[in-house]
Amino acid sequence: MKRRKLLRIITLILGLATMLFFVYVLIVFSRVRGKIESFLPLTGGEETMILWVGFGLIMVLIFYLLSLYLVVRKIRHSEKMPFLLTALVIFGVIAVLFVFADIALLSDIINQYEAGLDQPEWSLLYPILSGQFVIAVVFTLLHGARFFIRNELKEIRRDGNVFQIVQFVGVICGGMGLTAGILGFFYPNSWNQLVHTTISTLILLFPYFLTVLYWFLVKFKEGDRQFFDEKQQLDIGSSAFWTLIVSSVVMTGLYVGNYYTLEGVIRLTWLPFHLFTVMFLFSLGNIYFSRRV
Amino acid sequence: MRLENRLRKYRFEHGEITQQDLANEVEVTRLTIHSIETGKFNPSTLLALKIAQYFEVTVEDIFYLVNEGEA
Numbered sequence: 001m002k003r004r005k006l007l008r009i010i011t012l013i014l015g016l017a018t019m020l021f022f023v024y025v026l027i028v029f030s031r032v033r034g035k036i037e038s039f040l041p042l043t044g045g046e047e048t049m050i051l052w053v054g055f056g057l058i059m060v061l062i063f064y065l066l067s068l069y070l071v072v073r074k075i076r077h078s079e080k081m082p083f084l085l086t087a088l089v090i091f092g093v094i095a096v097l098f099v100f101a102d103i104a105l106l107s108d109i110i111n112q113y114e115a116g117l118d119q120p121e122w123s124l125l126y127p128i129l130s131g132q133f134v135i136a137v138v139f140t141l142l143h144g145a146r147f148f149i150r151n152e153l154k155e156i157r158r159d160g161n162v163f164q165i166v167q168f169v170g171v172i173c174g175g176m177g178l179t180a181g182i183l184g185f186f187y188p189n190s191w192n193q194l195v196h197t198t199i200s201t202l203i204l205l206f207p208y209f210l211t212v213l214y215w216f217l218v219k220f221k222e223g224d225r226q227f228f229d230e231k232q233q234l235d236i237g238s239s240a241f242w243t244l245i246v247s248s249v250v251m252t253g254l255y256v257g258n259y260y261t262l263e264g265v266i267r268l269t270w271l272p273f274h275l276f277t278v279m280f281l282f283s284l285g286n287i288y289f290s291r292r293v
Numbered sequence: 294m295r296l297e298n299r300l301r302k303y304r305f306e307h308g309e310i311t312q313q314d315l316a317n318e319v320e321v322t323r324l325t326i327h328s329i330e331t332g333k334f335n336p337s338t339l340l341a342l343k344i345a346q347y348f349e350v351t352v353e354d355i356f357y358l359v360n361e362g363e364a
C-alpha cells in the first residue's frame with residue numbers, strides 16, 4: 001500500500017508537470033510555427049525549445065504508463081469491470097500511442113522544413129495534443145482525488161478482470177494496426193518498410209505487450225499457476241475457432257485482391273495485416289464470448 | 294434437457310456470500326460464477342463438486358436437470 005501511495009504521489013507530480021508541458025508546447029509552437037511554415041531560420045534558443053518538447057514527450061509517456069498501471073491495478077481489485085475505468089484504459093492506451101504519433105509528426109515537420117517542403121502535419125498535431133491534454137487532466141484529477149488507491153476487494157484468487165483488459169487493449173491495438181495497414185493501399189508510393197511496417201508495428205504492439213506482461217505477473221502471483229479457469233478456456237476455444245475462420249477468409253481475400261500486385265505494397269504489409277487481424281478478432285471474440293447473455 | 298441450479302439461493306442462505314467470495318473459495322473467476330448462476334455456462338464435474346462441498350450439500354441439491362419447455 002505504501003508503494004502504491006508513493007507511486008500515486010509521483011504520478012500526480014508527473015501529471016501536473018504534463019499539464020504544464022502542454023502549455024509550454026503551445027507557447028513554443030505559437031512562436032516557431034510561423035517561421036517553420038515560412039522557412040525562416042530558427043534561433044539557437046528556439047531549436048533548444050523544440051528539443052525540450054521531445055524530452056517532455058518522454059515524461060508524458062511515463063505519466064500515461066504509470067496512470068494506466070494504477071487504473072489496471074484498481075480494475076483488478078474491482079468486483080465488476082466498471083465502465084469509467086474501462087473507458088480510462090481505452091483512452092489511456094490511445095494517449096500512449098499518440099505520444100509516438102507526436103514524435104513522428106514533429107520529426108516529419110522538422111525534416112520537411114529542412115527540405116523546404118510544406119508541413120500539413122501541423123493540422124494533425126494540434127487536435128492530437130488537445131486530446132492528450134484532456135486525458136492528462138482527467139488522470140491528474142483522479143490521482144489528486146486518490147481515486148486509484150482505494151481497493152474495492154481485498155482478495156481475488158483467480159483474476160478475471162485483467163484478462164478482460166488484455167482483450168480490450170488487443171481490440172484497440174489490433175484495430176489501429178489494421179487501419180494503419182489499410183493506409184498503405186492509399187499511399188503505396190510513400191510507404192516505407194522500416195518506418196510504416198516495422199517501427200509502427202512494434203509501437204502498436206507495445207501497449208498490448210505491456211498489458212500481457214502484467215497479466216502474466218498476476219498469474220504468477222496466483223497460487224496454483226493455472227492460467228485460465230474452465231469458463232475462460234471455453235471462451236478462448238470459441239474465440240480461437242472464429243478467429244481461424246474469419247482470419248483465413250480475410251487473408252485469402254487479401255491474397256486474391258492483390259493477386260496481380262503481390263510485389264507491391266502488400267509485400268510490405270502482409271505481416272502486420274496478419275498479426276493485427278488475428279489480435280483484433282481473437283480479442284474481440286474473447287470479449288464477446290465472456291460476456292454474452 | 295438442460296441444467297439449472299439453485300446457486301443464488303444457496304449464496305443467499307450462506308450469509309449472502311458474494312460471487313467474488315464464492316469464486317475465491319472454489320478458485321475460479323467471478324464471471325464464471327456469474328455465468329453458472331445465470332445458466333450461461335455448465336460447470337465441470339470438479340467445479341460442481343467443489344461448489345457443493347463449499348455449501349456442504351450434494352451436487353444434486355444445487356444442480357438439477359429440467360426437460361426443455363418445463364419452467
